[in-house]
Amino acid sequence: MTSTGGEVTVIPGDEAASRPAPPGAPPGTLTVSGALAWIDVFNSGVGAEAATLGDLDRQAGDGDFGANLLAALRRVRRRLAEAPPTTPGEAFLCVSHGFLNTGGTSGPLFGLWFRGIGRAGDGPYLTLAELAAGVAAGTATIQRLAGAKPGDKTMVDALVPAGEALAAAAADRLDLRAGLARAADAAHAAAVATRDLRARRGRASYVGDVAVGVPDPGALTVALFLDSGCVALHPADEPPPVGLPAPDAAGATGSR
Amino acid sequence: MAGPNALAVAAPRRQFVNDPDEVVEEALEGLEAAHPRLIRWNRDPSFVQRAKPAPPGRVAVISGGGSGHEPLHVGMVGEGMLDAAVPGAVFASPTAGQILAATQAVANGAGVVHVVKNYTGDVLNFAIAAEVASDDGIEVRQVLVDDDLATTSTTGDGPGRRGTAATVVVEKIVGAAAAAGADLDRVVALGRRVAATSRSMAVALAAGAHPGDPRPSFELPPDQVEFGVGIHGERGIGRRAFATADELADELVRPLLSDLAIGSGDRVIAITNGLGATTNLELAVIHRRVARVLSAAGVTIERALVGSYVTALDMAGCSVTLTRVDDELLALWDAPVRTIALSW
Numbered sequence: 001m002t003s004t005g006g007e008v009t010v011i012p013g014d015e016a017a018s019r020p021a022p023p024g025a026p027p028g029t030l031t032v033s034g035a036l037a038w039i040d041v042f043n044s045g046v047g048a049e050a051a052t053l054g055d056l057d058r059q060a061g062d063g064d065f066g067a068n069l070l071a072a073l074r075r076v077r078r079r080l081a082e083a084p085p086t087t088p089g090e091a092f093l094c095v096s097h098g099f100l101n102t103g104g105t106s107g108p109l110f111g112l113w114f115r116g117i118g119r120a121g122d123g124p125y126l127t128l129a130e131l132a133a134g135v136a137a138g139t140a141t142i143q144r145l146a147g148a149k150p151g152d153k154t155m156v157d158a159l160v161p162a163g164e165a166l167a168a169a170a171a172d173r174l175d176l177r178a179g180l181a182r183a184a185d186a187a188h189a190a191a192v193a194t195r196d197l198r199a200r201r202g203r204a205s206y207v208g209d210v211a212v213g214v215p216d217p218g219a220l221t222v223a224l225f226l227d228s229g230c231v232a233l234h235p236a237d238e239p240p241p242v243g244l245p246a247p248d249a250a251g252a253t254g255s256r
Numbered sequence: 257m258a259g260p261n262a263l264a265v266a267a268p269r270r271q272f273v274n275d276p277d278e279v280v281e282e283a284l285e286g287l288e289a290a291h292p293r294l295i296r297w298n299r300d301p302s303f304v305q306r307a308k309p310a311p312p313g314r315v316a317v318i319s320g321g322g323s324g325h326e327p328l329h330v331g332m333v334g335e336g337m338l339d340a341a342v343p344g345a346v347f348a349s350p351t352a353g354q355i356l357a358a359t360q361a362v363a364n365g366a367g368v369v370h371v372v373k374n375y376t377g378d379v380l381n382f383a384i385a386a387e388v389a390s391d392d393g394i395e396v397r398q399v400l401v402d403d404d405l406a407t408t409s410t411t412g413d414g415p416g417r418r419g420t421a422a423t424v425v426v427e428k429i430v431g432a433a434a435a436a437g438a439d440l441d442r443v444v445a446l447g448r449r450v451a452a453t454s455r456s457m458a459v460a461l462a463a464g465a466h467p468g469d470p471r472p473s474f475e476l477p478p479d480q481v482e483f484g485v486g487i488h489g490e491r492g493i494g495r496r497a498f499a500t501a502d503e504l505a506d507e508l509v510r511p512l513l514s515d516l517a518i519g520s521g522d523r524v525i526a527i528t529n530g531l532g533a534t535t536n537l538e539l540a541v542i543h544r545r546v547a548r549v550l551s552a553a554g555v556t557i558e559r560a561l562v563g564s565y566v567t568a569l570d571m572a573g574c575s576v577t578l579t580r581v582d583d584e585l586l587a588l589w590d591a592p593v594r595t596i597a598l599s600w
Binding site: 097100101102103104105107108109111112115141145146 | 301344345348349351352353354356376377380381383384385387388
């Protein structure tokens with residue numbers, strides 16, 4: 001079923017990344033190099049999955065989702081090269097900038113979400129609690145501006161449970177990678193469940209029942225992003241897989 | 257009635273295009289070359305601003321939206337109207353990043369008004385830009401234009417009426433108020449009042465075609481016209497038999513009077529607007545009838561525009577917009593303006 005989150009071996013207290021942390025960065029926090037590695041894995045994941053996501057969007061929307069994601073990440077790469085970030089917050093603000101300059105509506109909404117993470121802290125590292133707060137802030141902004149609630153078959157369906165999982169993990173004093181694994185699990189489950197929903201917001205709402213049976217590509221992208229964090233922060237000797245739920249699970253044409 | 261129209265519908269139209277993907281940029285370069293004393297084009301991110309910025313301390317006014325509606329919005333940039341316009345691709349919203357860059361470029365310390373036509377993508381991208389601009393301490397308020405009577409919803413659920421040619425009236429009056437030094441609250445209130453008292457209705461004789469794709473977005477039989485069309489080639493609300501200019505004009509005006517509850521003693525600004533491929537000669541014929549109908553109803557047309565201001569590429573057809581006005585709105589309409597499209 002879900003190909004990643006659930007298979008990530010969670011070892012609370014593990015080193016957050018296999019990279020050197022800046023002096024003073026506590027273990028289990030996100031440094032700028034960790035953030036860049038995360039963005040890099042996400043970039044590769046989008047490259048691999050853009051066609052699939054675009055196909056899902058074609059069945060329920062206007063089909064530009066995959067192309068818009070790729071265009072956004074091209075801008076992200078350019079921005080990162082032009083203005084190399086020195087903190088993890090700055091790294092996610094570069095991602096935000098790339099997405100805000102993308103056409104359509106999903107791209108700019110992701111831009112707002114990444115901005116929430118980027119503004120979670122301006123120091124040399126982010127704790128899980130800070131990341132959880134940033135995700136919650138970004139998600140709240142999206143809900144306020146787009147008017148979408150969980151159950152409307154949009155990216156919000158994955159954002160809300162992912163944010164809640166991060167907050168719960170922070171409350172449980174888990175480290176970053178363990179928290180991300182929980183959030184990725186939650187996002188995957190919610191993204192796959194959008195398959196059975198009838199869209200009430202977003203482009204898919206224009207086609208009504210036609211979109212039932214097609215999972216929301218925005219929600220899947222949220223899961224892909226969180227998976228990417230798990231992969232990037234995973235010790236090198238434990239390579240977990242990354243990717244979207246397998247096509248049969250994504251259920252583009254399937255039924256339950 | 258079949259002859260000339262049958263040809264217009266059947267023949268693919270030839271277009272002046274180099275590269276369909278570059279049409280918007282090339283047009284902006286051309287407009288800047290033509291009007292260097294009025295506008296300046298920022299190439300990336302793409303937006304157009306006044307060549308001579310407004311004095312400090314004034315509310316800044318920005319609009320924008322998909323291209324293909326020329327002279328809207330770039331043609332409305334200049335003294336007494338817009339401080340900046342943000343053009344998207346043809347019929348596609350500009351990005352939040354473009355809008356943000358324009359907002360930061362013209363913010364003048366007194367807040368920024370975004371005049372936005374009511375389309376989901378435009379509304380959201382302007383709202384996102386406003387959200388991010390607030391990080392810089394820029395206060396941004398949105399004035400939504402939703403005048404298209406054909407899209408009035410009966411359920412109250414859904415995107416609401418589309419924004420069309422009343423945008424010109426809103427931009428003019430908001431721009432004049434800002435130029436006169438009104439504060440942000442006042443400028444926004446005026447803009448919302450104009451939007452609330454404006455309605456438009458359109459009729460198409462033939463759909464338009466995208467640059468590089470000469471097939472029209474819908475086909476009309478030569479003996480029919482389509483009422484309630486939008487400015488993006490959206491289908492309308494109903495087809496009727498083709499008829500004389502007077503009969504078609506009647507069908508445009510009457511629902512506006514009824515929806516706005518305009519009657520004897522009321523005063524309006526009227527715009528008889530071409531949708532891209534209709535001649536000024538024909539528009540003047542339509543406006544003649546608009547004036548007669550309003551006069552017979554005891555309504556005074558205080559000011560009028562007759563021409564192509566809010567187009568849908570090369571759609572053949574026209575729209576009529578009525579805005580109920582009073583002395584205050586009229587004075588703002590009459591205030592000096594110096595843009596590519598409007599100048600007095």
